[in-house]
Amino acid sequence: MILCITHSHDFYNIDIFFDYLKEKNIPYFRLNSDHLNHLQKIDVNENSFELTDESGSKIHSKDIKAVWHRKSWRINIPEELDENYERIFLKEYAALRENLMSTLEHIPWINPFESEKKIDRNKMLQLKIAKKHNLIIPKTLFSNDEEKITTFFHQHCNGKAVAKLHGVITKSMNGENFLSTTVIDENNLEFIADIAYCPMIFQPYINKEYELRIVYIDGEFFTGKINNSENPDWRIAHGNFFWSEYDLPEHIKASLTAMMKEMDLYLGAIDMIKGRDGKYYFLEVNPQGEWGMLQKELNFPIAQRIADNLIKRIHTHEQNLNYNAYKR
Known part of the structure; x- marks a missing residue:
C-alpha cells in the first residue's frame, strides 16, 4: 500500500495519481493532513501506528510500503473548542502527526x-x-534591518529589487490566498522601515x-x-x-x-x-x-512518473530486505 499525505481540498493531481495506482492494482490510502485531529482515532507507539479516519477507513503502518508527502496543511480546529485551548490543541496534534510520520522513516518516501x-x-x-x-543565483539578502536592506538596494539592485516572504504563502497556482512578490524602487524604498515586523528576502529585479x-x-x-x-x-x-x-x-x-x-x-x-x-x-x-x-x-x-518511482523503489527496498535476511 502507498500512503499519500495531502489535504482535504486537494484534487486533480492526486486524482490522477490514484487512478494510475488503480490501473496497476496497487492499494493506496489518502491521509488528509488538515483532518489529522479529533475526527480520527490514532494510536502511535515507538514502532508503528494505527489510524481510523473520519469515514471509518482503517490503516496500520505495517501495511504501508511507501509514502508520498504531497502536502501538509494546518490542522483544522473544531468550532466548539474553547479558544483558550486552541494553541495546545494545535501543538499536540502537530506533535502526534510528526510522531506518526517518523514511524515510517524506514520505508521509501518520494x-x-x-x-x-x-x-x-x-x-x-x-x-x-x-x-x-x-x-x-541572484544576489540575495534575508533581513529585517532597514539600513542593511537600503545599502543592499543601492549596491546591488540598480534601482529595482524584489522582496518576498521566505515561507510557503500560496495554496494554489491560480493565486488563491497568494501574497505577491513586491517590487521595490526608489519611490517606495522609504516604506521599508516596517520590515522589522516581517523579515523578507531581497534580490535584484531580473529583466x-x-x-x-x-x-x-x-x-x-x-x-x-x-x-x-x-x-x-x-x-x-x-x-x-x-x-x-x-x-x-x-x-x-x-x-x-x-x-x-x-x-x-x-x-x-x-x-x-x-x-x-x-x-x-x-x-x-x-x-x-x-x-x-x-x-x-x-x-x-508527472503523476504517473511519481507513482512509477515509488513502485520501483518499493521493489528495490523489498529485494534489499530479502537479501539481508538471506545473509543472516
Whole structure:
C-alpha cells in the first residue's frame, strides 16, 4: 500500500495519481493532513501506528510500503473548542502527526521526510547548494534591518529589487490566498522601515525573457515555459499567459540533477528565469510544489512518473530486505 499525505481540498493531481495506482492494482490510502485531529482515532507507539479516519477507513503502518508527502496543511480546529485551548490543541496534534510520520522513516518516501523539511525551510541553503553546482543565483539578502536592506538596494539592485516572504504563502497556482512578490524602487524604498515586523528576502529585479517551472523526478525533467516577461510573478498578474513545453540545456539539467541529489530529493518543482542577458537564474525548489497545470496543459505524465518511482523503489527496498535476511 502507498500512503499519500495531502489535504482535504486537494484534487486533480492526486486524482490522477490514484487512478494510475488503480490501473496497476496497487492499494493506496489518502491521509488528509488538515483532518489529522479529533475526527480520527490514532494510536502511535515507538514502532508503528494505527489510524481510523473520519469515514471509518482503517490503516496500520505495517501495511504501508511507501509514502508520498504531497502536502501538509494546518490542522483544522473544531468550532466548539474553547479558544483558550486552541494553541495546545494545535501543538499536540502537530506533535502526534510528526510522531506518526517518523514511524515510517524506514520505508521509501518520494522525498525523505527530514531532507524535505530541511530544504523547504531554508531558502538560503537552497541557493548555496545551487551555486555550488554551477547554477547562477541572484544576489540575495534575508533581513529585517532597514539600513542593511537600503545599502543592499543601492549596491546591488540598480534601482529595482524584489522582496518576498521566505515561507510557503500560496495554496494554489491560480493565486488563491497568494501574497505577491513586491517590487521595490526608489519611490517606495522609504516604506521599508516596517520590515522589522516581517523579515523578507531581497534580490535584484531580473529583466527576464520568460519564467520556467521545472518538475524534477529522479533525473527526469518536465519543463514548462510561461510567457511572462514584464511582471514579477505570473500567478498574480493579469494577462494572456500560457504554458509551452521547453527543452532545458543539458548543462542546466546536469547542474540541477547534482543539486537535487545533494539535497536528497527525488521530486521538486524548480523555478528559474531566463534573463534577457541570456543567462538562466535559479530561484528556488519547492519539494511540494505545484505541477498540475503542466500535466493538464502540456500532457506531461508527472503523476504517473511519481507513482512509477515509488513502485520501483518499493521493489528495490523489498529485494534489499530479502537479501539481508538471506545473509543472516
